[in-house]
Amino acid sequence: MRLPAARGPITATLFDRLTRPPSSGEDRQGSSCADGGGDVLTDGDFQLALFACYELHYQGFDDVDDRWEWQPALLATRAELERRFEEALARAVPRPALPGGPRGVRRALNELVAGDDGPSLSGFLARRADRRQFREFVVHRSIYHLKEADPHTWGIPRLAGGPKAALVEIQADEYGGGRCERMHSELFRATLRGLGLDDSYGAYLGRVPGVTLAVSNVMSLFGLHRRLRGALVGHLAALEMTSSLPNRRYGDGLRRLGGGGEAVLFYDEHVQADAVHEQVAAHDLCGGFAAAHPALAGDVLYGAACALEVERRWAGHVLGRWERGDTSLVEPLDADADAASARLAATLGRPASARTGR
Template sequence: MARHGSAVRTLPRSGRLPLPPARGPLSDALTTFLLSAGGEPRQEDLMRLAQRAHTVDVLRDEDVQLTLLLLYELHHEGIDQVVDDLEWDLGLLWVRADLEMALQRSLQVLVHGRHGFGRGTRPEFLTGPARVDAELVALATARDATGLTAHLALDADLEQFREFFVHHSLHHLVPFREVHSGDPRGTSGVSTTRTTIDLGLDDAHGAYVSRLPATSLAAVNTATMFGLHRRDRGALAGHLAFSHLSSPSLGTAVGDGLRRLGLRGGATGSSAPETQPAQPGPDAGTGRELVASLLAAEPELAADVVFGARAGASLARLVAEEVLGAWSAGTSSLLPADHHDDAPDSHQVLRLVGRRPRG
């Protein structure tokens, strides 16, 4: 099988995100701005470049998703070589808000289609905590139409498992990680810390961010966006509930596949993923209880809860389809190690926004 090189990589463990290569004019302009501590390009130039997010397929756009990830990381662990003072830079906050608006619209289309109901509405079939809970369980326990769980359990080779864990390597960064207190699993329900070491992967913070394609970054960015905004508290609760409810099926498939390869797995038991949808595990109650408590206090958030869960399910399906599509074609599902997506250098960026470089 053709590969873009081994997924294994070792990086300095500073705790901050290593600054990845830019993937287009927007992320290159942002990188220049961050490294110059806000000197170049001007904030208004960044804002102008951010407008392209409203004209592209945001969920699959490498440039937009990497830019949004870097903007979020300013609020988390920080970025190598970037001063912390930029966390609350007003221009960057404006750019982030513009990209979030584009992401929200793309999620609406992904979940409901171009003419579906929007957030904040209350379709009759979604009213009431019991109906919402039934919808969450149905989403999480539905048969995996992509075939990813079956492939992991029955057919995936060692390199494919490495790639799978690389795709999930940023899931621990989302803001609701505290809810998992004491639980080594990320929002995917997969035990990543021990298994990444078993597979020879680097568990340093952001070690593989430069290898993750746009859809994998979009899954992380969506969860982060939900967690950062009070307006999205319903969507966050639904997203978290879906993650908890769907973890048994994926975790069991991963465990079965790793044991098949003679490695320790992150799950116990066995399954027949191609025919039997899993039932919610004991930790699924955390998400469901959160939703029940939220809706008891704010029943008007029912549609937002279901939106968040459907967004999680739709993004998981999108990532799985792309990963399996690459594997079926005999190629890697990760970006090549030297991926730059023909990003322009800083002088080209300044020319793109109509300014001459200094000096």
């Protein structure tokens, strides 16, 4: 993966620095590239800049020196971006009440999830979406699913005892129980290929809007800061508790559009796995964590609420654009369709025209 095109003054400044060696004198102090206004939860320039900073702790960029990862000036820039991001989250997400104290975390999580009134993107995809819209949905999700589980794995060394064992249990399934072909990220690559899309890591980073990047950035924010470990486990619980039914609908929608076999395996796998994971996450992980760290019990609910809020905003953006007949991406996929189909056809050894309408 290489750095995508800049989307504004923040990424223009940041990317210009990152494509040069990290030892120049101008990098001894943090940059002011984080300055600016607007809604940072949806701003593409802001979210792409923060995503790029975080990505240096994951797979990185081919055109960025790995030494940037711990360069003090870049960390100072990232800290300023994170400060603004956390402030925006605090304004958008009220901290949920925890009337039962630490012992009431599981019940509070269930009530929080049950009370979520976000738009039903999964219902639309199951019954109404056309192939173009489903492909766009998969492109949005590729930003996280190709690194699925990695942000939450940062929490393993920050936990102990039962909560640590619970997180490892969940993550082991996410990573396929040690089998590469069963890793959820690998299963999702098959979904991409089945829809004639590029399955390489970060292929669509430049095409997704800021609201999509915010979904991943919340995870990295919580995962990379020990002080936010309570929010991290709550975030994971919210994902697991809201996964089984939507993934059943996603699979149904893809089958309705002619998908099958390996293309839908990712969704079918989540229907089964996450039905178990939600119990482990709510009771053993979050309940155990709150019992061990009563002062952080409120953070668990806050992390879950943040997960639901950024998902709600993202789903609202996607459905809103589709209802107007527009693309939900920064740029439509149509220009890439023929090239992607040709690449897939070459892989399968048959003419691209033979795949039309699959």
